[in-house]
Amino acid sequence: MRSLCPEQCRAARGLLDWSQERLAAAAGVSRSTIRDFECGRHELHRSTEALLVNAFEMAGVCFLPSGHQGPGVRLQKCPASGDPGA
16 A cells, blocks of 8 residues: 655645545544644654545546655546546
8 A cells, every 4th residue: 555645645635626624524523633743743653645646536536656756646637527526
């Protein structure tokens, strides 16, 4: 399983225009979990990370591998229109 980093979490929320509250609701976790992770106060448990990644992926976020430029995120293209989105 990949490791979600705080920067990817913030960037994915930004792509979707999701608040921490919206992500927390979509993933079934508390907002304080999102806040503390994004601020670097603690790491995520594997199960919590899986919930966040799943919520993002269901909304159309793709996680890019680290490579030499570091990890990233992007939106999938909608097959019908070619526009990014969920």
